[in-house]
Structure formats: structure tokens, C-alpha cells
Amino acid sequence: MKTAAIIGGGVIGGGWAARFLLMGWNVRVFDPDPEAERKIDEVLANARRSLPGLSDRAMPAEGALSFHVEMADAVAGASWIQESVPERLELKHKVYAALQEACDEGAVIGSSTSGFKPSELQEGAATPGQIVVAHPFNPVYLLPLVELVPSEANSSAVIDAAKEILAGIGMFPLHVRKEIDAHIADRFLEAVWREALWLIKDGVATTEEIDNAIRYGFGLRWGQMGLFETYRIAGGEAGMAHFIEQFGPCLAWPWTKLMDVPELTDELVQTIADQSDAQSGMHSIRDLERLRDNNLVAMMRALKAQDFGAGALLNAAEPAPVEPEDISGPIVTVARAVPLDWTDYNGHMNEARYLQAFGDATDRFMEIVGCDAEYIASGGSYFTAETHIRHLDEVHAGARISVETQVLLGEGKKMHLFHRMFEGDRLSATGEHMLIHVSLETRKASVPADHIAARLGEIAAAHAALSLPEGAGAAVGKR
Structure with missing residues (x-):
């Protein structure tokens, strides 16, 4: 059975552990946090409840989960190592130096970083070609997207191996062919985040009103068609060219403050925190996660029935049915x-x-x-x-x-x-x-x-x- 090592067992690391484990991999976790085992067990409970329901066939037998005091014990023999430590470059470099002393030469080391470029991660590494960015989205055990970002130091064999492993656990490795800060998806998220901060700062909308604008409108469209395909349809029979001709000039209008980020003063931070508490404070984090998982499963299964978007990925990943070898019994x-x-x-x-x-x-x-x-x-x-x-x-x-x-x-x-x-x-x-x-x-x-x-x-x-x-x-x- 294949083995994955998870370095850092927080929200993202726990999600990776659950994804690999439920897809049949043995998982070894290294995290000095004394609460790591409890936290991962809680994430795993949610994953066991939700992920298997995305499949209409029996999933692989669950792998074995183990926790290790020494990083070397966790990474020895692992074919995939996922680093999910805090976003401090010097810490990541220290982790890579330690794990590369003990890991197999053929292992792929993926980083969950949302901002650092792979060339930055590889600086000073003993084997820089082992390290790639494998940036997922929360919850890792449900959302299929993972941004796979290599550098010139990564061989095509490493990139292909990474794609094969990620696809094998039901994910969609989006190969980002050019290094860029924050990769692709987070640059969109940051743009929306900046605009949302200004809408709150200027008293135009509350956190709940902004969330409603997304979840009741374009968020559902983006969830199954993305940006450009959605806009292509908006162009009608004339298509994308007509859409750009009609709406492109709007980009020059003074609608947005995307290029000007408001200062995160104590007052603005408190305003956002108070509004968020009023919106969601009645729910615990675990309750919110379960609500989120319920919605994601329902949406993705609906897309599965239409064989479209993320649903088409689920259908393609379904294992072939097993033909009966013995018909003497039921x-x-x-x-x-x-x-x-x-x-x-x-x-x-x-x-x-x-x-x-x-x-x-x-x-x-x-x-x-x-x-x-x-x-x-x-x-x-x-x-x-x-x-x-x-x-x-x-x-x-x-x-x-x-x-x-x-x-x-x-x-x-x-x-x-x-x-x-x-x-x-x-x-x-x-x-x-x-x-x-x-x-x-x-x-x-x-x-x-x-x-x-x-x-x-x-x-x-x-x-x-x-x-x-x-x-x-x-x-x-x-x-």
C-alpha cells in the first residue's frame, strides 16, 4: 500500500491526511502540536461522513493512520510528502533540510503554500527538484482543485509523477506553467477580498450581504462553469467577442478600488469581526464545517448527475464495476x-x-x-x-x-x-x-x-x- 507523509497537521494538513487515508493510502503525520492527533481525528470524522458519499462505488479500504514524534520516521519510505507548516519561508527551508535527509530520493515533496513560488521554496535544498507547490483548497478532502506549480528545477518526470498521484486520489492538478506569487486561484480570491474590504469600509455592505451576493448569484455559476465560460454564455449567440465588445469598456470605469487596498485599522478589523460574529457566531466551527460539507456534497452530486464541472471529474474517477465470479449465491x-x-x-x-x-x-x-x-x-x-x-x-x-x-x-x-x-x-x-x-x-x-x-x-x-x-x-x- 502506498504511503504519504503529512508534515504539519493543522486545518490543511488534516485535510490532506483525510484525503489520502480515505483513498486507500497509509498516512504518517508529524506535528509537534500535542493537540494534533485530536484535531486530525475531528477533521477525519467529518471526512468519513462526507467524502465516501461522493462515490457511487465502494471506495478503497481505508489506509492506516499513524503519528510520529520524529520527522524522519514519518517520511521514511513515503512516496508523497505534503508540507503544510506555517507560511514562514525560513521555517519551510528548515523542514525541507530535515526531511530530505531521511526521505526517499524518488519521493515528491508538495507544499501547501498559498503564496511562495517553488523556486523560493527550493533555495538551499539538497535536492531542489523534489519540491513542488501543491496548493489545495479547504476542505482538502472534498474540493478537487490543487495548484501544481513547478520551477525549472523540476524534471518532467517529477511533474508527471505528481499529476498521477494527485489524480489518483481524486484531485484535479492544475499545472501552473509559470511561477507567480499566490499562483492563480488565490489571486482571484485576493481581488474579491480587497473589494469586499472597501465595501465594508465605505458602509456599502455587511459581511453577510457580501456573502449573499456570492452564494445566491455568481458563486453558483462559477462553481460549475468558471469565469470565462459563464461570460461566454452572457454574450448570447454572438459569443465571447460580443460580450467583451459590450462590457469590456466597463473595466475602464471607476467602479473598483482593486488597486488601492484599505488600511486594516483596528476599527475596520473590529467592524468586520463584529459583523461576522453577528452573521455566524451562533454556530461552532465544527457545525459550520458540517453545513459546508452538506452543501458541497449536495452541489457536487447534483453536478455529477449532469456529468458537468466537478461532477464530471467524480464520474470519471468512479472505478469500474466488478463482475461476479461466483453465481451460486446472492x-x-x-x-x-x-x-x-x-x-x-x-x-x-x-x-x-x-x-x-x-x-x-x-x-x-x-x-x-x-x-x-x-x-x-x-x-x-x-x-x-x-x-x-x-x-x-x-x-x-x-x-x-x-x-x-x-x-x-x-x-x-x-x-x-x-x-x-x-x-x-x-x-x-x-x-x-x-x-x-x-x-x-x-x-x-x-x-x-x-x-x-x-x-x-x-x-x-x-x-x-x-x-x-x-x-x-x-x-x-x-x-
Whole structure:
């Protein structure tokens, strides 16, 4: 199993640890803070609750997490080392000198710095070509963007290795080809931040009003299309050229104070702090993080359904389904975590999501017998005629569930399936489904193609030796 070393276990370091750990890497942490283990455990609890729900397949088995007193012990044998210490160049140089004495020559050293250029980080290093900027965004375990900034000292092999590792843990390595202070994304953030400070300073808006302008408007657009694609659409049928022609002259108007930063006087700092307290002070940091995670998961899963923006990245990262090797027993057709947006006002899985889980199990079983997208496009499919779901126990967000499918009947036009949902060894629900094969041209019942009938019959014959599962054939209110 691959190993990552995290140097500095604060908010960003903890996020990196969670990301690597939940993507199947062993993680070693070095941080002299006596509270580091507690802090990372808290971040990890939030990550376990939210990150797995972004995937519709079973994620890798979680790696092993360990904490080390000596930096040398943490970095020895690690293929990726992430430095997330405070933004002091002399401190970073000291850290690199120590870790390069103990780390493997082939290890990539990434820095979470939001401002320093890689050439500055590499000054005086024993092996400068090992060090790159790998600047993430909080929460690291959910947001995919990481700015990968090399210098001339980094070989193409190091850059390619860094890209491969970052993509392998579900991130999008944005290769910044030219060194620049604050890289790319933070330069945008700083521009907006400066303008926001002036709006507060001049009494135009409060912190909450500024946040509302972002989250209810362009923030949602930027979240799925970015800046230029959004503006291209604003240009209408004439496109980007028309947009620039129409709105470009506005850039010369005296709207902004972006080139003039207000002095952060005690009065301005206190004003911002008071307004922020009034806006969000009723929530703890952990509560705010959970609210943020809920929203991000819901938005990104919505984008996933549209296969667009960050959602397209999630779809591309989904592992291929595993074909069953043994059909003598019930076949696992679903293995996943329960996402945050599957829960309801009672705090457990929404009843409609039980149907979705069993529907996903049916879809997967249809693929197994050959009724896949290609076959459906040719004009045949199965329609569900009857469903009976029994809710036996609660299932909560983040729970890892599996569905086992047993064929009760598979002949002619009929396919009779019985699904059992488990959380670990605990039976949570069952779903019984009768499906009829139909012609999509006539929309009437029809016999399936020979290869589907043969495969379904093979599995049905194997499952005929199994005992009838408890609850099969039950009516509502009767066992």
C-alpha cells in the first residue's frame, strides 16, 4: 500500500491526511502540536461522513493512520510528502533540510503554500527538484482543485509523477506553467477580498450581504462553469467577442478600488469581526464545517448527475464495476456509502433512497445478464411491474451499505428479484421486484434476446438451490 507523509497537521494538513487515508493510502503525520492527533481525528470524522458519499462505488479500504514524534520516521519510505507548516519561508527551508535527509530520493515533496513560488521554496535544498507547490483548497478532502506549480528545477518526470498521484486520489492538478506569487486561484480570491474590504469600509455592505451576493448569484455559476465560460454564455449567440465588445469598456470605469487596498485599522478589523460574529457566531466551527460539507456534497452530486464541472471529474474517477465470479449465491450489486443528501428530517435514509438503492441494484443486475446500455439502445429492456420494500432498520449518512441480489424467477418475459440491504452484517431492508421484459418500440411485453435469456436462466438455476429469503412474497403489514 502506498504511503504519504503529512508534515504539519493543522486545518490543511488534516485535510490532506483525510484525503489520502480515505483513498486507500497509509498516512504518517508529524506535528509537534500535542493537540494534533485530536484535531486530525475531528477533521477525519467529518471526512468519513462526507467524502465516501461522493462515490457511487465502494471506495478503497481505508489506509492506516499513524503519528510520529520524529520527522524522519514519518517520511521514511513515503512516496508523497505534503508540507503544510506555517507560511514562514525560513521555517519551510528548515523542514525541507530535515526531511530530505531521511526521505526517499524518488519521493515528491508538495507544499501547501498559498503564496511562495517553488523556486523560493527550493533555495538551499539538497535536492531542489523534489519540491513542488501543491496548493489545495479547504476542505482538502472534498474540493478537487490543487495548484501544481513547478520551477525549472523540476524534471518532467517529477511533474508527471505528481499529476498521477494527485489524480489518483481524486484531485484535479492544475499545472501552473509559470511561477507567480499566490499562483492563480488565490489571486482571484485576493481581488474579491480587497473589494469586499472597501465595501465594508465605505458602509456599502455587511459581511453577510457580501456573502449573499456570492452564494445566491455568481458563486453558483462559477462553481460549475468558471469565469470565462459563464461570460461566454452572457454574450448570447454572438459569443465571447460580443460580450467583451459590450462590457469590456466597463473595466475602464471607476467602479473598483482593486488597486488601492484599505488600511486594516483596528476599527475596520473590529467592524468586520463584529459583523461576522453577528452573521455566524451562533454556530461552532465544527457545525459550520458540517453545513459546508452538506452543501458541497449536495452541489457536487447534483453536478455529477449532469456529468458537468466537478461532477464530471467524480464520474470519471468512479472505478469500474466488478463482475461476479461466483453465481451460486446472492450477487453483490451495490456497495457504497450513504451520501449526506440521502437522509431526511428523521436523520436517517429517506424512504425514496431505499428504492433508489434497490433500483441501482436492479440496474446492475440487468447489466450482469447483458441488458446493458447497448442492448437497451437496440430496443429491449426490463420494466418494473411491482415492488415491495421492507424497512427493517435505520441507515444513516456515511454508512457503508451493500445490496445482495437473489433471483427467484428468471424465465420467459419475467425477472423476479429479491434484494437484501446490509450495513455490515446487519440487515437493514429488503426489496422484492417483479420485472417484465418489453420492446421499447411497441412498449409491450416481449421475450428477451437469447443471450440475456441464457445468462438469466443460468443464474436463476444456480439460485434455485438457495432457500427462499425471509420476507419474500410478503404483503404490506404481513410477514
